[in-house]
Amino acid sequence: MIWRALTREPYRLVRLAGWSLAEALPAFLIGHAIARAIEDGFAKGKPLTGLAWLALLGGAWLVAAVGARQVVLAVAAIAEPFRDELLTHVVGGTLRRAAAPPWRPGAASVARSTLQVELARDAFAAVITVVRSFAFTVVSVVLGMLTLLPEMVPLVLPPFAAGLAVFLMSLPAMARRQRAFLIADERLAESVSDMAGGLRDIASCGAEARVAADVGRRIAAQADAARSVARVMAVRTVSLGVAGWLPVLLVLAFAPGLGASAGAVIGTLAYVVQSLTPALGGLVEGLGVSGVQLMASVSRIRETAEVPTPARGHARPSGTRVELRGVTFAYGPGAEPVISGLDLSLPEDGHLAVVGPSGLGKSTLAALITGSLAPCSGEIRVGGVPARDLDPATRVLIPQEAYVFHGTLMENLTYLTDASPHAVQRAVDEVGMTDLARRLGGLSAEINPATLSAGERQLVALARAYLSPARLVILDEATCHLDPAAEARAETAFARRGGTLVVVAHRLTSALRARHVLLMDGVRVRLGTHDELVAVSPLYTDLIGQWNPDVKQVS
Numbered sequence: 413m414i415w416r417a418l419t420r421e422p423y424r425l426v427r428l429a430g431w432s433l434a435e436a437l438p439a440f441l442i443g444h445a446i447a448r449a450i451e452d453g454f455a456k457g458k459p460l461t462g463l464a465w466l467a468l469l470g471g472a473w474l475v476a477a478v479g480a481r482q483v484v485l486a487v488a489a490i491a492e493p494f495r496d497e498l499l500t501h502v503v504g505g506t507l508r509r510a511a512a513p514p515w516r517p518g519a520a521s522v523a524r525s526t527l528q529v530e531l532a533r534d535a536f537a538a539v540i541t542v543v544r545s546f547a548f549t550v551v552s553v554v555l556g557m558l559t560l561l562p563e564m565v566p567l568v569l570p571p572f573a574a575g576l577a578v579f580l581m582s583l584p585a586m587a588r589r590q591r592a593f594l595i596a597d598e599r600l601a602e603s604v605s606d607m608a609g610g611l612r613d614i615a616s617c618g619a620e621a622r623v624a625a626d627v628g629r630r631i632a633a634q635a636d637a638a639r640s641v642a643r644v645m646a647v648r649t650v651s652l653g654v655a656g657w658l659p660v661l662l663v664l665a666f667a668p669g670l671g672a673s674a675g676a677v678i679g680t681l682a683y684v685v686q687s688l689t690p691a692l693g694g695l696v697e698g699l700g701v702s703g704v705q706l707m708a709s710v711s712r713i714r715e716t717a718e719v720p721t722p723a724r725g726h727a728r729p730s731g732t733r734v735e736l737r738g739v740t741f742a743y744g745p746g747a748e749p750v751i752s753g754l755d756l757s758l759p760e761d762g763h764l765a766v767v768g769p770s771g772l773g774k775s776t777l778a779a780l781i782t783g784s785l786a787p788c789s790g791e792i793r794v795g796g797v798p799a800r801d802l803d804p805a806t807r808v809l810i811p812q813e814a815y816v817f818h819g820t821l822m823e824n825l826t827y828l829t830d831a832s833p834h835a836v837q838r839a840v841d842e843v844g845m846t847d848l849a850r851r852l853g854g855l856s857a858e859i860n861p862a863t864l865s866a867g868e869r870q871l872v873a874l875a876r877a878y879l880s881p882a883r884l885v886i887l888d889e890a891t892c893h894l895d896p897a898a899e900a901r902a903e904t905a906f907a908r909r910g911g912t913l914v915v916v917a918h919r920l921t922s923a924l925r926a927r928h929v930l931l932m933d934g935v936r937v938r939l940g941t942h943d944e945l946v947a948v949s950p951l952y953t954d955l956i957g958q959w960n961p962d963v964k965q966v967s
């Protein structure tokens with residue numbers, strides 16, 4: 413994941429490298445400029461020459477400051493897409509997990525994971541910054557020393573490399589111990605909070621000694637883990653000592669033997685003390701803290717977010733016959749079934765209205781038929797194909813809350829399929845949104861969803877569904893914000909369009925228009941025509957009475 417983020421857009425790395433060169437300019441120049449300032453300037457009684465070299469060094473620092481600013485922006489340009497990718501991964505994984513047995517709630521884990529994503533992003537940016545700075549500084553220093561006095565290089569580089577190797581070798585142990593410490597810390601916090609919540613119980617049943625011993629064990633475990641981290645952290649001090657101070661000693665001890673001038677010695681020491689040691693300190697700090705944090709958070713994110721993506725169905729149904737056999741569905745293993753043992757058969761080009769009191773499973777049934785939900789038992793087939801395997805393009809469900817986005821009306825309407833302006837205009841006319849389209853300024857007009865009423869948004873969603881290639885259309889109270897005449901027009905358009913239409917009814921009139929009516933009354937259901945249900949179901953008659961007292965008498 414990290415490698416992909418780094419290499420996804422190579423030109424960003426090139427840009428980062430370019431600004432890093434500018435930032436590393438003082439690291440290259442410092443020893444050289446100091447040596448020249450002393451030898452060619454101050455030592456020869458030419459202070460202006462000396463000052464000129466120092467001014468050159470000052471100029472390099474200014475260039476480095478501009479470079480440092482651009483480096484931050486270049487690092488952000490690499491880290492932000494990484495964050496977006498992690499976030500997509502986390503939210504997708506958490507929601508998929510929440511939507512699959514055993515139906516763990518998603519919101520809290522999304523929140524927790526998004527925090528981890530922010531940590532991972534910060535750590536990623538910090539690691540890029542320090543590793544890059546270290547690499548450019550070391551290369552610049554080596555080049556600078558080679559131009560100053562190449563004989564000094566063997567005095568500096570071997571101990572520096574040895575210190576670096578000690579640090580790098582300690583990293584895996586450091587990561588393991590940090591993780592162990594975090595886990596011990598979490599366990600201690602859990603046990604203290606359990607104890608604090610049950611103090612009265614603990615006192616009343618005389619369990620103080622036992623609880624104290626238990627919490628004490630957790631404290632000791634956490635202290636052990638902390639000591640273990642501290643021991644491995646001490647290795648950092650060793651590595652900094654070897655890499656930072658051993659070269660200084662070696663230069664002071666052997667430089668005179670190599671015939672180095674005072675300027676060359678001071679210049680070399682400036683390379684070590686001003687550039688190499690701080691760069692290694694930054695690397696130790698950055699990798700030791702941010703690197704370990706990056707590894708820990710990315711691996712945690714991978715653990716929680718890696719959920720296999722449910723395969724999208726590709727099966728093409730033959731026709732639109734809908735059949736349910738013994739379908740039972742509950743929202744969770746311990747929950748009461750919303751639908752129980754339902755058998756239902758809808759013929760080719762059927763038109764069904766689903767009615768019933770609120771909360772008794774109408775929308776659930778709609779989602780089961782489209783395959784968005786899987787039954788706990790039983791079987792649902794559309795055109796002979798299991799609903800879960802259906803090619804998504806072959807069915808469309810329009811819920812109450814219509815989705816309209818910023819863009820042209822045409823883009824909103826052709827979101828599910830490509831269509832010619834002529835076909836789009838026909839759909840617009842059929843579902844009864846001609847006036848709305850005109851008011852909005854035509855198909856090419858930009859629309860702002862916030863300025864549309866709920867009914868207007870529903871008209872857009874209806875026209876979009878009308879245009880789609882789907883032959884199974886489910887309107888789940890999709891016309892509830894339209895007035896009765898507009899609702900009748902839209903429903904009639906879908907009924908004429910061909911294919912099977914299922915309407916979760918918001919008004920009685922939807923039931924009157926349908927060839928079949930499914931009455932859902934808890935886990936009991938009845939299927940029949942409007943007249944049949946009026947004759948046999950007091951609940952249906954009641955519902956009609958609530959919808960429209962006059963029609964009850966007409967029936």
Ligand SMILES: Nc1ncnc2c1ncn2[C@@H]1O[C@H](COP(=O)(O)OP(=O)(O)OP(=O)(O)O)[C@@H](O)[C@H]1O
Pocket residue numbers: 743750768769770771772773774775776777
């Ligand atoms: N995602 C969910 N998780 C848990 N329970 C749910 C979920 N969605 C719906 N339910 C419950 O399932 C039952 C049926 O809900 P459903 O939305 O299918 O009813 P409905 O008949 O369409 O209601 P309404 O007419 O009010 O839209 C309700 O008790 C509801 O609380």
